[in-house]
Amino acid sequence: MRRAPPVGLISGAVAPSTEELRRYWRKVGGKALKHLGRRPLKLVRHEAGEVFFHEGRGPLPHIPKPVHQMTILKRTGGETVRVWIDSIAGLLALIDMDVVEVHPWGATVDNIERPDLLVFDLHPGDGVEWLRVSDSALSLRHLLEKEGYDSWPKGGSEGDLHIMVPIEPPLLEWEAARAYCKLLARELAAIAPDSFTLDPGADKRVGRIYIDVLRNGRGSTAIGAYSPIAQLGFPIAAPLTWEQVEAGVPLSNFTMTNPTGRQVRNRRGLRNL
Numbered sequence: 001m002r003r004a005p006p007v008g009l010i011s012g013a014v015a016p017s018t019e020e021l022r023r024y025w026r027k028v029g030g031k032a033l034k035h036l037g038r039r040p041l042k043l044v045r046h047e048a049g050e051v052f053f054h055e056g057r058g059p060l061p062h063i064p065k066p067v068h069q070m071t072i073l074k075r076t077g078g079e080t081v082r083v084w085i086d087s088i089a090g091l092l093a094l095i096d097m098d099v100v101e102v103h104p105w106g107a108t109v110d111n112i113e114r115p116d117l118l119v120f121d122l123h124p125g126d127g128v129e130w131l132r133v134s135d136s137a138l139s140l141r142h143l144l145e146k147e148g149y150d151s152w153p154k155g156g157s158e159g160d161l162h163i164m165v166p167i168e169p170p171l172l173e174w175e176a177a178r179a180y181c182k183l184l185a186r187e188l189a190a191i192a193p194d195s196f197t198l199d200p201g202a203d204k205r206v207g208r209i210y211i212d213v214l215r216n217g218r219g220s221t222a223i224g225a226y227s228p229i230a231q232l233g234f235p236i237a238a239p240l241t242w243e244q245v246e247a248g249v250p251l252s253n254f255t256m257t258n259p260t261g262r263q264v265r266n267r268r269g270l271r272n273l
Helices: 018-036 088-096 130-146 174-191 242-246
Strands: 041-047 050-053 068-073 079-084 099-104 117-124 152-155 161-166 209-212 263-266 269-272
Touching: 018 088, 018 099, 041 079, 088 099, 117 130, 117 174, 130 161, 130 174, 130 209, 130 242, 152 242, 174 209
Parallel strands: none
Antiparallel strands: 041 050, 041 099, 068 079, 117 161, 117 209, 152 161, 263 269
């Protein structure tokens, strides 16, 4: 009898070897912890040749001591367990749990009901060149600056670009945070309605950039900074500089073997950033 596929199965995904993951996390762990540490994590795991979102459903494998656990109330009722880490030992221990990708909450374990990080996901539809995404990110940065916020860019797991916005954690609850992000997304879309859409439908994205603010919700996540991505070539969700965005650096330059993307091909040719 054929067993049912795991919940959240990711079609076509591939996973690095345990040795590759250990080597990578030892290299970037100190930087990664600044973004991943002390946050509830959703996990993408590799088991029996399949890669899937664990999503808190079903029992986790054995949880090593460097990986901490917390019980939280689900929006739909009942309780679930989330794990979190605060050390490189914790990052390495996640490998023993067959974890490939880590997707942190936009809040810390100290106050999970109040986000301290907002996410705008710029997702290019068919026919959208990367330089348009870069230019859109710069427009969003300018809009956020007028609102009084600094921001920083990060690669996503689907060829998209995330604009991350740190906020003071007591400022907003989750519903208010999502509503605020939606308001700003509408303001950005109004600048060039033929270039942007707030509709997630694939047909609405053709030739446009979908501005996704749905990650700003309790329990919703975006792939974490420096996390490996379960795709061929093993790209990573790399934090970028705004200089790299301005140069149109493609996300494909950032991989587990080249996490800085130091030598890149951009709109002006090959150079170091």
